[in-house]
């Protein structure tokens with residue numbers, strides 16, 4: 001596939017490579033084989049590979065976890081399989097990202113930052129998380145998808161992949177969609193309506209039917225500001 005550019009010539013799309021290290025590869029099958037991520041993969045914009053951490057454990061039981069030194073509940077992911085897996089999958093330019101509730105919070109601006117990268121490795125944890133030496137030696141970044149704790153990093157990895165993929169040039173039907181949506185201008189999105197113009201007595205605001213683009217733009221900005229002030233004053 002190639003993308004058309006304004007000067008009348010085309011060039012091949014940039015391919016983003018995302019590798020994921022997980023104990024649950026089967027969890028990725030459904031969500032990443034649908035919709036925009038599926039199309040981005042088919043179009044060659046996203047080269048996505050899922051790796052099973054257990055393939056890098058070499059004892060008879062394929063052990064990937066052990067008890068934490070100092071005691072305490074639960075098990076930790078051992079360093080040896082993680083080091084081997086990350087060192088064999090990551091290339092020189094790969095940004096290695098651990099998924100962890102203790103990471104910096106993932107949001108639209110971090111998604112935009114990651115979408116500039118050519119090569120990401122998302123390392124998804126389980127149990128009580130990772131042996132600290134993995135962070136110290138191998139991680140370039142650590143991301144949390146929010147202030148709650150999930151059982152493992154597969155869903156966070158998929159959240160990151162989805163949010164990043166739709167920002168890749170050519171991934172959306174119209175690239176302008178990602179420049180005019182919640183968080184893109186520091187605001188929540190304005191209310192939107194489609195046909196019919198009246199439904200169960202509920203009317204679409206007159207201005208949207210007016211055809212006056214300047215008035216529509218003004219109304220949308222006002223609505224986005226009002227909505228953001230009411231719901232997310234922290235963004236203002």
Ligand code: SAM
Pocket residue numbers: 099100101102123124125126127128129130143144145146147148149150151152153154156
């Ligand atoms: N003991 C860890 C703590 O208190 O921070 C929680 C470990 S959690 C049960 C297991 C794994 O799920 C983590 O290693 C991480 O990969 C993933 N995970 C859970 N919640 C997450 C979140 N909010 N953001 C990113 N990853 C998360």
